[in-house]
Amino acid sequence: ATQPKTAPKAPALPxxxxxxxxxxxxxxxxSFRVTRPASLRFRSGEFVMIGLMGDPDEKTGKQKPILRAYSIASxxxxxxxxxxxxxxxxxxxTSKLQNIKxxxxxxxxxxxxGTLVHDALLPGKRLWFFATGTGFAPFASLLREPQTYEDYExxxxxxxxxxxxxxxxxxxLIEEIKQDEMLAELxxxxxxxxxxxxxxxTREESPKMGRITDLMRKGEVFEDLGIKPINPEDDRAMVCGNLAFNLEIKEMLEDYGLEEGANSDPKQYVVEKAFVD
Ligand code: A2P
Incomplete structure (x- = not known):
């Protein structure tokens, strides 16, 4: 008897x-990459819900998806x-997701x-991306977005x-961007x-130690970079990190005179919480 060439496939996920x-x-x-649905359009900096099917329910055997918000890093x-x-x-x-192949x-x-999009900010000279931990993800997208360099000095x-x-x-990623021929051509x-x-x-020796918030309060960041402290005329900011960080930097940006913007009401800075499981 002829055997089927391939084992029957598991039912496709929605x-x-x-x-x-x-x-x-x-x-x-x-980090990981997946195929992109042909119909998916998004703005660099936005997030989507992604996930996996959970374990079957002990009584009913039914499986429910476990979904979380993830910034698109591309x-x-x-x-x-x-x-x-x-x-x-x-x-x-993430206990399951970390095993994907x-x-x-x-x-x-x-x-x-999402709010970490160019549309939510008014024009400015300098754009600040403030990230902690996996909060880097939306900026990995925006740093590869030509509009970022078109709009800012x-x-x-x-x-x-x-x-x-x-x-x-x-x-x-920063190294890769510096070598990027397509961006250079554009x-x-x-x-x-x-x-x-x-x-x-903050917890291991490196050339620059400390929380960015403390380094800004001390003026060290501005000295190191040779730029003026943040002001509402020149500076725009996008923030993505843990909750405590977001709250602290938000207060600092407000003290510098920046106001929080939104898609429908662009202003000087925007904030989003980094994904936490
Ligand atoms: P610290 O080590 O001093 O807590 P986590 O991995 O816990 O999400 O933290 C990522 C980074 O964000 C760590 O270096 C942490 O510093 C820093 N961090 C946490 N809370 C704040 C905050 N309120 N302001 C600035 N940095 C913060």
Whole structure:
């Protein structure tokens, strides 16, 4: 008797996309890429809900999806979608998601939303990206978005992490952008000179130590970069980090005279919470 050539496939997930690449950066962090639904349009900096099917219910055997908000780390023009995630050992989603391999499927609800978009800011000279931990993700998208360099004379990306290893995804991306031929062709050879990368660590020795908030209060950031302290005429900001960080930096930006904007009401800064499991 003839055997079927392939085993019967597991039922396809709703809104399934296929994993094309996975990279583990530390024991706490990984990034991955998935196929992009042909119909998905989004603005660089937005997020979508992604996830996996949960374990079958003990009584009914039914499976429910576990979904969480994830910033899209790839730019709007990319053929695939990239995500950057923490691994929480007992996190409902990330404890499973951290095991995905190339060829696996994930669920992706194709409804992008978010406030970390160019449309939510008024024109300015300098754009600040303030990130902690996995809050770097939306800026990984925006740093690869040509509009970022069209709209601003200077782009400052600050990233505060506990350890040097946790800076690696961001540091590698900045290097990659500097070598990016497509962006150079679009924006001019010198576009990358607009990027001022300011990584800091809080729990491991590195060239610049301390929380970005403390370094700003001391004026050290502005001295190091050779720029004026933040002011509402020149500076615009996007913030993405843990809750305490977001609240603290929001207060600081308000003290500098910046006001919070939204899609429907663009102003001088915008904030979004980084994904936490
Ligand atoms: P710290 O090590 O001093 O707590 P986490 O991994 O916990 O999300 O933190 C990421 C980074 O954000 C850490 O370097 C942490 O510093 C920093 N951080 C946490 N809370 C704040 C805050 N309120 N202001 C500035 N940085 C913060």
């Amino acid at each position: 809104d399934a996309q296929t994993v094309t690449f996975v990279k583990h950066w530390t024991d706490r962090l990984f 730019p709007s023009w990319d053929e695939e979608l990239e995500f950057y995630s923490i691994k929480v050992p007992d996190g409902p989603l 190339e060829g696996d499927q994930i669920i992706l609800r194709p409804k992008p939303v 200077e782009v400052v990306i600050t990233h505060t992490c506990r350890t040097v290893g946790e800076l690696a995804y961001g540091a590698a 924006m001019g050879e010198d576009f990358h000179k607009k990027i001022r990368y300011y990584p800091t660590t």
